[in-house]
Amino acid sequence: MKTKKILSLALASLLVASSVAACNKGGNGGKVTEFTMFAAMAGKEKESDNEIMNLIAEKTGVKVKESWLTGQEAGEAIGSIIASGKLPDFIDGGDGSVTLYENHLLVAWDPYLEKYPNLKEMYTDEEWDKFRMDDGKIYWANVFGNHYKQDTTTGQNGEAFWIQARVLEAYGYPTITSLDEYFDLLEKYAKENPTLPNGTPVIPYTCLCEDWKYYCIENAPMFLDGYPNDGCCIVNIDEGKTNPKVVDYNTTPTAEKYFRKLNEEYNKGAIDPDFAIQTYDEYIAKLSTGAVLGLCDQYWDFAYNIMGPFASELDASDGSKFRLDQLGCDYVPLGLTIEAGMEQQWHTYGDELNQSSGVAVTTSCKNPDLAFEFLSRLLDQDIHDLRFWGIEGQDYLVDENGMYYRDETMRENWKSDSYKAKHTCEYSYMPQWSGISKDGKNYMQPGESPSEFLATLSKPLSDCFTAYGCGNYVDMVGSANVYTTDLPWYPLWSWSNNLSTDTEGGVAWKNMGEVKHKWLPAVVMSKDFDTDWKAYMEAYNAVNPQAFLAEAQAEVDARLATAQANGWTE
Amino acid sequence: MENSVSKSNFRKMDSEEKKPRLSAKEFGRQKVLVIISAIYVVYGLIFYYLPLVGWIMAFQNFIYADGITGSKFVGLDKFIFLFSDVKFLRVIRNTFCMGLLNLVFSTIFAIIFALLLNEVRNKWFKKSIQTISYLPHFLSWIIVVSIVHDALTSTGIINDLLMRFHIISEPYPFMAKPAWFWPIVTLSNLWKETGWNAIIYLAAITSIDPALYESASIDGAGRFQRIAYITLPSLRPTILILLLMNVGNVLNAGFELQYLLTNGLVQDWSRTIDIYILEWAMDARNMDYSLGTAAGIFKTVVSISLILIFNSIAKRKGEERLF
Numbered sequence: 001m002k003t004k005k006i007l008s009l010a011l012a013s014l015l016v017a018s019s020v021a022a023c024n025k026g027g028n029g030g031k032v033t034e035f036t037m038f039a040a041m042a043g044k045e046k047e048s049d050n051e052i053m054n055l056i057a058e059k060t061g062v063k064v065k066e067s068w069l070t071g072q073e074a075g076e077a078i079g080s081i082i083a084s085g086k087l088p089d090f091i092d093g094g095d096g097s098v099t100l101y102e103n104h105l106l107v108a109w110d111p112y113l114e115k116y117p118n119l120k121e122m123y124t125d126e127e128w129d130k131f132r133m134d135d136g137k138i139y140w141a142n143v144f145g146n147h148y149k150q151d152t153t154t155g156q157n158g159e160a161f162w163i164q165a166r167v168l169e170a171y172g173y174p175t176i177t178s179l180d181e182y183f184d185l186l187e188k189y190a191k192e193n194p195t196l197p198n199g200t201p202v203i204p205y206t207c208l209c210e211d212w213k214y215y216c217i218e219n220a221p222m223f224l225d226g227y228p229n230d231g232c233c234i235v236n237i238d239e240g241k242t243n244p245k246v247v248d249y250n251t252t253p254t255a256e257k258y259f260r261k262l263n264e265e266y267n268k269g270a271i272d273p274d275f276a277i278q279t280y281d282e283y284i285a286k287l288s289t290g291a292v293l294g295l296c297d298q299y300w301d302f303a304y305n306i307m308g309p310f311a312s313e314l315d316a317s318d319g320s321k322f323r324l325d326q327l328g329c330d331y332v333p334l335g336l337t338i339e340a341g342m343e344q345q346w347h348t349y350g351d352e353l354n355q356s357s358g359v360a361v362t363t364s365c366k367n368p369d370l371a372f373e374f375l376s377r378l379l380d381q382d383i384h385d386l387r388f389w390g391i392e393g394q395d396y397l398v399d400e401n402g403m404y405y406r407d408e409t410m411r412e413n414w415k416s417d418s419y420k421a422k423h424t425c426e427y428s429y430m431p432q433w434s435g436i437s438k439d440g441k442n443y444m445q446p447g448e449s450p451s452e453f454l455a456t457l458s459k460p461l462s463d464c465f466t467a468y469g470c471g472n473y474v475d476m477v478g479s480a481n482v483y484t485t486d487l488p489w490y491p492l493w494s495w496s497n498n499l500s501t502d503t504e505g506g507v508a509w510k511n512m513g514e515v516k517h518k519w520l521p522a523v524v525m526s527k528d529f530d531t532d533w534k535a536y537m538e539a540y541n542a543v544n545p546q547a548f549l550a551e552a553q554a555e556v557d558a559r560l561a562t563a564q565a566n567g568w569t570e
Numbered sequence: 571m572e573n574s575v576s577k578s579n580f581r582k583m584d585s586e587e588k589k590p591r592l593s594a595k596e597f598g599r600q601k602v603l604v605i606i607s608a609i610y611v612v613y614g615l616i617f618y619y620l621p622l623v624g625w626i627m628a629f630q631n632f633i634y635a636d637g638i639t640g641s642k643f644v645g646l647d648k649f650i651f652l653f654s655d656v657k658f659l660r661v662i663r664n665t666f667c668m669g670l671l672n673l674v675f676s677t678i679f680a681i682i683f684a685l686l687l688n689e690v691r692n693k694w695f696k697k698s699i700q701t702i703s704y705l706p707h708f709l710s711w712i713i714v715v716s717i718v719h720d721a722l723t724s725t726g727i728i729n730d731l732l733m734r735f736h737i738i739s740e741p742y743p744f745m746a747k748p749a750w751f752w753p754i755v756t757l758s759n760l761w762k763e764t765g766w767n768a769i770i771y772l773a774a775i776t777s778i779d780p781a782l783y784e785s786a787s788i789d790g791a792g793r794f795q796r797i798a799y800i801t802l803p804s805l806r807p808t809i810l811i812l813l814l815m816n817v818g819n820v821l822n823a824g825f826e827l828q829y830l831l832t833n834g835l836v837q838d839w840s841r842t843i844d845i846y847i848l849e850w851a852m853d854a855r856n857m858d859y860s861l862g863t864a865a866g867i868f869k870t871v872v873s874i875s876l877i878l879i880f881n882s883i884a885k886r887k888g889e890e891r892l893f
Binding site for chain 2 (some may be wrong): 002028075076079080082083099101103104210214271274275277278279282500501502510514516517520521522525
């Protein structure tokens, strides 16, 4: 009994001592406030004693524990958070953002925007207006794709048909512009190179069909017809930008042709037999083996998760070592169209403003002023550099002209998952900039610095870009130089993502999704495409897509009218 | 042995004895007992009956911020929406059938397993088998589903084995076939729960009077005869009570298993009521607690009716029953 008491006393004092020590670490003479953040996306957790996180905490007095979606859908996670009443201090509710607002759980930004110019600077007044909810206040800010001073985009963050660089290299970098050419190349390569050096059999093509990420199979007909990513329908401007017409891409001849092609390839065995049943985790695991030659997806959805595995050393069956990135397994985007030689808009130029979700402060936050101050401090250049470049000397170097650069070890470190977990702290769903740094010469994000961008590419990847005469991913996609910022309704998915079942169109939209989840993989796997396609079309028309399209048209018209009222002209 | 004898004696006394009148004196004599049971009554009221106030939500257009007192009443609208939705009817079918399959097969397999295990004479072997067989019960569904999913993919162990034995020539897409979904769910349940469910039957078997077995073998009964004429009839009351209790759970056919195992192709056969509620009532943009409550009420009413019906059947047939 006595020993127990002594033991617990010892433990207690140890605890006190360690917490005192922890407090002392947090400079500023003051103590560090710990906030929590939940982002309704999949993400990687940081270790609690993450080095840069502690550095930022020293400077700002705030440390944020981020948690991510694990195994649920965004909506369910937000739903259970609301029902439980246990809110984090910061939240990015994704599709659930509006629901959070409707339940009065978010703190309005308006007073703090005036107080913290760093935050206000993120958007112009007109852009901020787009974030306003029906009570006229702003509750969140989207943090991505926002360029400081100029558009320096090097990546294709959006969708494309991706192909491993080694496939293109094997055939002397041919020009691939249509689906037929794409699949021919994949099949040919798979036949000639059936396994990786470690014996893993290659999969010519796979396609994710899970949950909302089934866009990987679903929305290609929109792009194949040459339209940009409005997400839920095509907006046809053949009759001028003042007379946009909403068109359903699910029923176009292009859609039929595309799915017929997939069906043909599936029956030939060129498509992963498990494509329809794989979960996102299985999909990433599959891509991480380097076995998948081609896929259709948005870059952010797969690329960051496979960088680590691609950069690690593997054992070949003959005992030698190899790395997937050096083998040329990295993916390059192709801007395919249904017929060769059409213009396409897989890549859209200009900043895309997604006002439907973003980072928000909740009513559970005990000190909202400090929370907003922290968001603002994150945009200070020194802290921004810490987040995305790291610590000078350890994560990046500065040359005689004051330009930031990294050496090879540093670049490798920033690809390593374990290094990122214990050292780097991007606060990736908090306010951030792309583009030119506030010093006027450096870049906000290493990936957008042209020299850094080229240097981070594996050799096969940079060879591939050079062979096609491209400087980066954007050039590689080769989309028509159309600025979607000129289209007042773009992107329409910021509307459809927030559609509720209160209206007929909303119910139709949800039902259309269910029908497509069932039928799209079914027609691809079909032994009798024509019959099944007809059955699919019947099931699809039975859920009243017209109701949805009518509401989409109304939204396009409304957005156009607002823009025109604000002085927009063609 | 002692157990079964005392139990039957007790039952006899119970029914023969006259009910004591509730007098102040009697009450005072049982004060301690009354207080102890009152605790359970209060607990039950607070945690089982008080929350039923929330059922009001099913008749409202409930909005979280307005609360139960502030939300607007809409009568039976939510129920009408539910039952006019073809998908909901499909969901009831799925839930009911998967629940029933699960009930029937898990009972049968648990009994068979208990009987087999009981016949094992080597104590050490018997104990290890029992431990191994109920271990999966402690795994969470997410792990079980990963195993099942992995085993059933085109490169999984099942397809691999079938191909090695030349039963099929190319991988069979089990997970993509709607017809396979219910069997897969039932088998997963069996794999996970058979060992655990058998424990109660094993316990019941050990309480059977060994004298019965002895005299039966003297009379020349073999192993199977002893099982058929002694073990099974002795298990009958246990089996019936457990069945009755589980009938009420048929509509709780599952959530995690089906939710994690499903995909677009089999959705018409995989969705249970719970999943439907989650998708249509707790979706990001449609926080319709009222719809969820309405579906919940439906489930409860059906479950209680099932128990009542089966209990009264048991009563009429003179079998063991719950009440």
